[in-house]
Amino acid sequence: MEExxxxxxxxxxxxxxxxxxxxxxxxxxxKIVAVVLLALVLSSHGIARYYYGRDTCQDLLYxxxxxxxxxxxxxxxMMHQYSMADSSKCLAGQRVLFIGDSRMRQLYxxxxxxxxxxxxxxxxxxxxxxxxxxxxxxxxxxxxxxEVNNSLNKEYAAKVxxxxxxxxxxxxxxxxxxxxxxxxxxxxxxxYTVNLTQLTPILQKTEDSTxxxxxxxxxxxxxxxxxxxxxxxxxxxxxxxxxxVDVLANTNVELWYSAMEVSNKSQEDTTDGMHLxxxxxxxxxxxxxxxxxxxxxxxxxxxxxxxxxxxxxxxxVLTFCFFISCxxxxxxxxxxxxxxxxxxxxxxxxxxxxxxxxxxxxxxxEGSVPRDPExxxxxxxxxxxxxxxxxxxxLAKFGIILFYIFLADRTDFLQKxxxxxxxxxxxxxxxxxxxxxxxxxxxxxxxxxxxxxxxxEWKGWMQLVILIYHITGASKKIPIYMHIRILVAxxxxxxxxxxxxxxxxxxxxxxxxxxxxxxxxxxxxxxxCLVMDRxxxxxxxxxxxxxxxxxxxxxxxxxxxxxxESAKALPSHTVYMLLKIGVFIVICVTxxxxxxxxxxxxxxxxxNTLFYWPGQNLHEWWFRWRLDRYIIVxxxxxxxxxxxLRVTKRLNDSHSExxxxxxxxxxxxxxxxxxxxxYTVHSFMCSSKPDCNEVHTYISALPITGVxxxxxxxxxLRTRYSTFFAWFGTISLELFISQYHIxxxxxxxxxxxxxxxxxxxxxxxxxxxxxxxxxxxxxxxxDIAKCVVSEDYVTTRNRFLxxxxxxxxxxxxxxxx
Numbered sequence: 001m002e003e004x005x006x007x008x009x010x011x012x013x014x015x016x017x018x019x020x021x022x023x024x025x026x027x028x029x030x031k032i033v034a035v036v037l038l039a040l041v042l043s044s045h046g047i048a049r050y051y052y053g054r055d056t057c058q059d060l061l062y063x064x065x066x067x068x069x070x071x072x073x074x075x076x077x078m079m080h081q082y083s084m085a086d087s088s089k090c091l092a093g094q095r096v097l098f099i100g101d102s103r104m105r106q107l108y109x110x111x112x113x114x115x116x117x118x119x120x121x122x123x124x125x126x127x128x129x130x131x132x133x134x135x136x137x138x139x140x141x142x143x144x145x146x147e148v149n150n151s152l153n154k155e156y157a158a159k160v161x162x163x164x165x166x167x168x169x170x171x172x173x174x175x176x177x178x179x180x181x182x183x184x185x186x187x188x189x190x191x192y193t194v195n196l197t198q199l200t201p202i203l204q205k206t207e208d209s210t211x212x213x214x215x216x217x218x219x220x221x222x223x224x225x226x227x228x229x230x231x232x233x234x235x236x237x238x239x240x241x242x243x244x245v246d247v248l249a250n251t252n253v254e255l256w257y258s259a260m261e262v263s264n265k266s267q268e269d270t271t272d273g274m275h276l277x278x279x280x281x282x283x284x285x286x287x288x289x290x291x292x293x294x295x296x297x298x299x300x301x302x303x304x305x306x307x308x309x310x311x312x313x314x315x316x317v318l319t320f321c322f323f324i325s326c327x328x329x330x331x332x333x334x335x336x337x338x339x340x341x342x343x344x345x346x347x348x349x350x351x352x353x354x355x356x357x358x359x360x361x362x363x364x365x366e367g368s369v370p371r372d373p374e375x376x377x378x379x380x381x382x383x384x385x386x387x388x389x390x391x392x393x394x395l396a397k398f399g400i401i402l403f404y405i406f407l408a409d410r411t412d413f414l415q416k417x418x419x420x421x422x423x424x425x426x427x428x429x430x431x432x433x434x435x436x437x438x439x440x441x442x443x444x445x446x447x448x449x450x451x452x453x454x455x456x457e458w459k460g461w462m463q464l465v466i467l468i469y470h471i472t473g474a475s476k477k478i479p480i481y482m483h484i485r486i487l488v489a490x491x492x493x494x495x496x497x498x499x500x501x502x503x504x505x506x507x508x509x510x511x512x513x514x515x516x517x518x519x520x521x522x523x524x525x526x527x528x529c530l531v532m533d534r535x536x537x538x539x540x541x542x543x544x545x546x547x548x549x550x551x552x553x554x555x556x557x558x559x560x561x562x563x564x565e566s567a568k569a570l571p572s573h574t575v576y577m578l579l580k581i582g583v584f585i586v587i588c589v590t591x592x593x594x595x596x597x598x599x600x601x602x603x604x605x606x607x608n609t610l611f612y613w614p615g616q617n618l619h620e621w622w623f624r625w626r627l628d629r630y631i632i633v634x635x636x637x638x639x640x641x642x643x644x645l646r647v648t649k650r651l652n653d654s655h656s657e658x659x660x661x662x663x664x665x666x667x668x669x670x671x672x673x674x675x676x677x678x679y680t681v682h683s684f685m686c687s688s689k690p691d692c693n694e695v696h697t698y699i700s701a702l703p704i705t706g707v708x709x710x711x712x713x714x715x716x717l718r719t720r721y722s723t724f725f726a727w728f729g730t731i732s733l734e735l736f737i738s739q740y741h742i743x744x745x746x747x748x749x750x751x752x753x754x755x756x757x758x759x760x761x762x763x764x765x766x767x768x769x770x771x772x773x774x775x776x777x778x779x780x781x782x783d784i785a786k787c788v789v790s791e792d793y794v795t796t797r798n799r800f801l802x803x804x805x806x807x808x809x810x811x812x813x814x815x816x817x
Contacts, residue, residue, distance in 0.1 A: 033772075046413075059076040060077060070283065080289075089472060092166075093137045095139045096111070097142075098170075099155070100145060100173045103274075104142070107285065110281040112140045116445055128142060147178050162423060171213045175241075179535060183392045184236050189243060196248070202296060214255055226273075262284055301746065323399025330393040362707075394780045402527060409746065409747070416745040417753050420477055430465065449496065453721040455729075456726040471744060475653045478688070484675060486700060498635045504563055507695050509561070514550075540621075544625070555583075564647065603618060605815065606811040665713050669714070675705055739770065
């Protein structure tokens with residue numbers, strides 16, 4: 001199995017010329033449609049931003065929807081769920097003031113309960129309330145002011161303008177009492193407007209350090225209202241809200257529209273029709289905490305109201321300058337190539353010279369064309385120009401894609417939303433995709449075990465499952481999480497299987513081979529590290545695959561160099577190979593026994609710079625490395641055993657029939673199902689992820705073996721594969737890495753929104769664009785690899801040394817710069 005680009009496998013040999021042309025045409029048209037869609041999306045966002053601006057605090061306060069119980073999604077940004085510890089830390093030494101009626105008193109109690117373990121009692125009603133936390137010197141205060149009048153004006157001036165310290169947040173909101181006391185009289189609404197107009201200059205005097213929020217009146221459930229409150233209708237509340245907007249629209253007061261949406265869309269009913277439900281109150285409290293705390297706490301999973309002014313680093317600026325330079329150079333080279341192509345062909349020399357030349361040609365050379373040194377130099381020059389053009393143009397295209405990635409996930413130009421898991425959101429697309437793959441089935445040219453089409457298909461459907469897993473936030477469910485762990489282990493198994501086969505069976509060794517594989521695996525990740533200012537370990541899968549690839553290669557290349565051919569001539573070489581694998585196992589066992597010992601192996605510069613994350617920490621690398629260490633050994637042993645069985649004729653898989661007799665085929669299927677069932681039962685039985693992972697290390701080979709048995713023992717399954725899944729398998733690495741920033745968002749913690757307000761349509765469009773960008777990245781990586789990694793050993797060696805110098809400089813800059 002020929003491994004390419006971290007797992008992508010070339011399958012063009014399995015297609016006819018017409019099929020390949022059809023595939024290329026579809027891919028090209030798909031990319032054109034994706035570019036057009038992306039251009040329209042970015043243009044619409046740019047126009048909206050130009051005319052209306054973008055304030056993520058307004059996104060927080062404007063509107064939104066419930067994704068599920070107590071999970072509110074603001075309109076266009078991601079909000080953080082503040083714990084009591086987070087809230088207390090944010091509001092330490094701060095004052096928060098609530099002013100209003102009984103609805104506001106509800107919010108006061110709910111908000112206060114977010115920062116204290118003390119159980120508050122709602123005993124005092126029409127009075128001012130104050131709760132202080134001595135440990136953090138936090139004060140939460142409520143002022144009973146059910147109407148807008150002179151009393152409210154005086155209280156606001158005393159408690160906000162004249163007090164010290166100034167409150168960090170003031171929340172106001174009244175109307176229901178005015179409607180009730182005046183029996184919904186129109187004169188009361190007019191007086192409310194006049195009084196609010198008089199209050200506005202006082203509100204305008206509030207210092208910039210204090211956020212002033214006016215809570216719009218949430219609708220009531222009229223059928224549940226008591227007789228004394230029947231006049232408080234939603235029509236009345238709408239009129240008071242409209243009057244509030246007219247007066248406060250162009251002031252420094254933030255109008256809290258989402259408070260209406262939260263209450264209106266809450267799944268919980270109120271007890272009396274007027275006061276807010278617990279779900280709405282908890283959501284309102286979280287919205288206020290996000291409004292006040294996000295710019296200070298900067299949680300990693302939020303984009304709402306962070307007030308983050310992004311300044312690109314010097315390295316990011318230099319990286320984009322490099323890509324711009326490549327684009328300029330490629331344009332110049334293109335013009336030069338066109339000039340060469342349009343030059344007239346020189347006329348042949350005089351006939352006398354031709355005859356003279358003919359007389360000097362030896363008989364053995366007759367019929368051949370004499371070589372012209374000048375034409376040969378011109379041809380070589382043209383070839384070099386063409387090669388340089390391909391390289392610079394590919395890098396320039398790569399730069400454009402990286403700029404879009406940067407725009408999508410390092411700026412607030414595009415909106416982001418939170419993930420939310422439901423079993424329906426996970427399993428419906430999963431079943432749909434798996435069924436869709438069955439409509440694109442064709443026969444394989446060589447029905448051998450783990451054929452190239454089959455392994456490519458395997459990678460394809462696994463990658464699609466992983467994408468669904470990530471976008472739905474299914475990692476919270478341990479059984480699903482553990483089955484995804486098996487998919488990652490399967491990738492590593494195929495890495496070990498493929499590299500062992502390439503070395504043992506096909507004798508592929510040398511610096512050129514190593515550079516080809518590592519370059520295609522790492523190009524995208526290295527560029528993302530530069531552009532997105534992320535550590536190498538952040539994209540954990542590529543460091544993991546690259547590390548194990550180098551370790552497997554070192555094991556195979558370590559003297560004595562043994563292959564299947566040498567083992568056939570000298571049986572002792574088989575023993576040597578088994579001994580080398582045995583040493584490999586001993587090393588894995590020894591290193592995995594102590595995290596301290598493991599850290600000592602990697603905690604030195606510049607290696608630690610590659611594997612630190614988050615911060616100055618190797619624990620994440622320890623966890624990733626240790627989790628699937630034995631599946632690598634199993635992949636090597638499986639490949640060696642399979643090749644041995646084929647060579648010794650004990651296994652014949654070159655036909656299209658079952659591998660075994662009918663009875664043994666049934667038995668093998670039972671064994672395969674049993675292997676998978678054992679792991680599935682384990683994933684449901686274990687109580688925590690650490691416990692599950694500890695056992696996973698030792699039994700992950702079971703479900704992988706079960707899948708191989710079920711897929712290959714039956715001739716009807718072994719001789720067929722899904723071209724749909726195989727197509728995705730050819731770009732599995734690019735899909736896995738690029739999803740971080742242009743399908744997901746906020747470094748995988750959220751979802752990128754291209755079409756706001758339409759979740760299903762957004763998912764469809766963003767997925768389409770994301771897939772074809774990943775395919776283009778795969779194509780560009782292949783083109784760049786051909787230009788950079790030469791088949792000539794000396795050229796590759798020199799370029800490799802230059803790369804090491806550049807890498808050292810980058811690591812030194814990231815460490816000391």
